[in-house]
Amino acid sequence: MELVDGILKKDKRAAARLITLIEREDPTAIDALKKLYKYTGNSIVIGITGPPGAGKSSLVNELAKKMREKGKTVGIIAVDPTSPFTGGALLGDRIRMQELTLDPGIFIRSMASRGSLGGIAKATYDAVNVLDAFGMDYIIIETVGVGQTEIDIVKVADMVVVVLVPGLGDDVQAIKAGIMEIADIFAVNKSDREGADKLVTEIEMMLDLSQNELDLRPPIVKTVATSGIGIDELEAKISEHLSYIQYKGVLEQKRKEKTREKFMELIKFHISKIIFQEKGNIIENLLKDISNKVIDPYTAMEKLLQCILKGE
Amino acid sequence: MQCERTIRVLIAKPGLDGHDRGAKVIARALRDAGMEVIYTGLRQTPEQIVEAAIQEDVDVIGLSILSGAHNVLFPRIMELLKEKGIDDILVIGGGVIPHDDIPFLKKCGIAEVFTPGTPISQIIEFIKNNVKK
Numbered sequence: 001m002e003l004v005d006g007i008l009k010k011d012k013r014a015a016a017r018l019i020t021l022i023e024r025e026d027p028t029a030i031d032a033l034k035k036l037y038k039y040t041g042n043s044i045v046i047g048i049t050g051p052p053g054a055g056k057s058s059l060v061n062e063l064a065k066k067m068r069e070k071g072k073t074v075g076i077i078a079v080d081p082t083s084p085f086t087g088g089a090l091l092g093d094r095i096r097m098q099e100l101t102l103d104p105g106i107f108i109r110s111m112a113s114r115g116s117l118g119g120i121a122k123a124t125y126d127a128v129n130v131l132d133a134f135g136m137d138y139i140i141i142e143t144v145g146v147g148q149t150e151i152d153i154v155k156v157a158d159m160v161v162v163v164l165v166p167g168l169g170d171d172v173q174a175i176k177a178g179i180m181e182i183a184d185i186f187a188v189n190k191s192d193r194e195g196a197d198k199l200v201t202e203i204e205m206m207l208d209l210s211q212n213e214l215d216l217r218p219p220i221v222k223t224v225a226t227s228g229i230g231i232d233e234l235e236a237k238i239s240e241h242l243s244y245i246q247y248k249g250v251l252e253q254k255r256k257e258k259t260r261e262k263f264m265e266l267i268k269f270h271i272s273k274i275i276f277q278e279k280g281n282i283i284e285n286l287l288k289d290i291s292n293k294v295i296d297p298y299t300a301m302e303k304l305l306q307c308i309l310k311g312e
Numbered sequence: 313m314q315c316e317r318t319i320r321v322l323i324a325k326p327g328l329d330g331h332d333r334g335a336k337v338i339a340r341a342l343r344d345a346g347m348e349v350i351y352t353g354l355r356q357t358p359e360q361i362v363e364a365a366i367q368e369d370v371d372v373i374g375l376s377i378l379s380g381a382h383n384v385l386f387p388r389i390m391e392l393l394k395e396k397g398i399d400d401i402l403v404i405g406g407g408v409i410p411h412d413d414i415p416f417l418k419k420c421g422i423a424e425v426f427t428p429g430t431p432i433s434q435i436i437e438f439i440k441n442n443v444k445k
């Protein structure tokens with residue numbers, strides 16, 4: 001298999017092509033992913049999320065530079081939203097990462113969300129495996145600009161940095177529900193602007209209220225991505241967090257849970273597909289009866305299950 | 313049930329040219345036509361453009377130049393693509409480009425050049441009819 005060999009030999013074109021095939025849901029992508037699976041599990045996956053325009057791409061750029069200084073290789077997947085009306089997308093994250101383009105130890109892929117609503121794309125999961133098998137030390141995923149409920153990033157990342165900026169009004173309160181709870185680290189970016197300290201205090205207060213004794217309290221780092229201020233500290237906090245979760249076995253545990261979740265999803269997807277294909281007629285008939293109140297949906301479900309189990 | 317394949321396009325501005333309105337207009341128009349458009353911003357070297365095209369695995373590279381440097385930069389990009397053995401990307405150009413220069417650019421491998429006043433629909437049509445992959 002040409003693509004697989006290419007990726008294992010660190011050919012960026014092969015990696016890029018396989019990601020395209022994954023996005024297109026091309027069956028040959030699955031063949032390649034099967035062969036690559038045993039080479040995965042070595043990269044550290046870091047999610048960067050936060051509201052639109054918070055400076056996520058600029059921060060990714062700075063972080064990647066720091067990691068390269070330490071001799072680490074970095075794969076970047078930057079997700080931007082697909083227009084629900086036209087199916088098209090404008091992928092602009094690369095603008096902030098121009099200086100990384102020619103670095104042989106970096107691979108950047110822009111990805112459209114293509115209808116997924118959780119802040120990343122369906123293809124992001126498998127694209128991570130491609131860059132993992134490719135041999136990247138770190139994989140950074142930039143989500144689309146998120147509100148509060150787009151938190152699929154936790155399903156794929158080993159740790160998450162939530163980027164906030166001062167001057168968005170009552171937003172700590174507003175976004176508390178979702179993305180605030182998935183943060184392993186907070187970056188208060190654009191801290192050259194007024195209100196950064198106030199925002200830090202607000203986050204601290206929120207953490208005071210919601211802290212579970214056993215949890216690691218997420219540190220808050222003030223950054224200015226456009227001038228590199230605070231990036232050293234952010235990188236240090238990321239390393240610290242990673243050492244901690246590795247040492248405590250939390251990372252291994254998290255990854256096991258993710259593997260489990262992913263496999264369950266795969267099973268559900270394929271089993272329901274088969275059932276809808278093979279028992280379509282029975283389902284339609286039951287549905288008619290349910291609508292006509294001839295049968296209730298619970299009994300109908302039991303009937304369907306019996307058909308499936310008996311192989312009728 | 314696969315519908316029409318999504319076309320991926322890199323819109324790039326090579327050289328020191330700071331005119332980016334046209335590139336942005338084209339980027340938005342192609343997005344509205346259902347394409348995924350990667351815009352890399354101003355001041356890209358030919359090397360950066362080719363590398364980004366590889367990593368993004370695009371079907372089309374769209375180059376925008378209004379500075380007059382097209383006769384140097386366009387051929388350089390085509391040369392780099394050739395060096396890397398890439399022949400499945402459609403390369404088109406646009407901007408302020410004298411008509412007399414267009415035959416030379418086409419000889420270098422630029423599939424088509426769109427000058428000011430070209431209706432966007434014509435550009436979209438051209439891309440849809442000519443993507444290679």
Ligand code: B12
Nearest residue numbers: 329330331332333334374375376378379380406407427428
């Ligand atoms: C607006 C403008 C500016 C603005 C630019 C603002 C910006 N951010 O873009 C400002 C004032 C900053 C500016 C500055 C300069 N400009 Co000026 N500028 C223009 C002007 C008047 C209009 C350009 C424009 O925005 N058109 C609107 C857009 C939508 O059209 P477009 O870019 O042509 O794009 C269309 C097509 O060309 C095509 N297209 C373009 N790109 C692409 C890409 C693809 C893939 C495809 C398919 C199609 C395509 O499709 C588009 C839609 O139809 C032109 C004159 C003109 N009439 O073109 C001069 C012009 C381009 N500028 C010129 C010059 C010389 C300069 C300056 C060097 C100094 C000066 N004399 O003012 C500086 C240099 C700036 C720099 N750093 O590079 C010259 C260039 C001469 C040349 N090529 O030999 C021109 C032609 C004026 C002239 N006749 O002298 N400029």
Ligand SMILES: Nc1nc2c(ncn2[C@@H]2O[C@H](COP(=O)(O)OP(=O)(O)OP(=O)(O)O)[C@@H](O)[C@H]2O)c(=O)[nH]1
Nearest residue numbers: 052053054055056057058096145189190224225226
């Ligand atoms: N003043 C200031 N501006 C910044 C800082 N970081 C980023 N910016 C600017 O903020 C704008 C948005 O930055 P991006 O890095 O593109 O933000 P993003 O979160 O990736 O944006 P989306 O991907 O569109 O959601 C750009 O104009 C940056 O130059 C900062 O620390 N201070």
Ligand SMILES: [Mg+2]
Nearest residue numbers: 056057092093
């Ligand atoms: Mg971004």
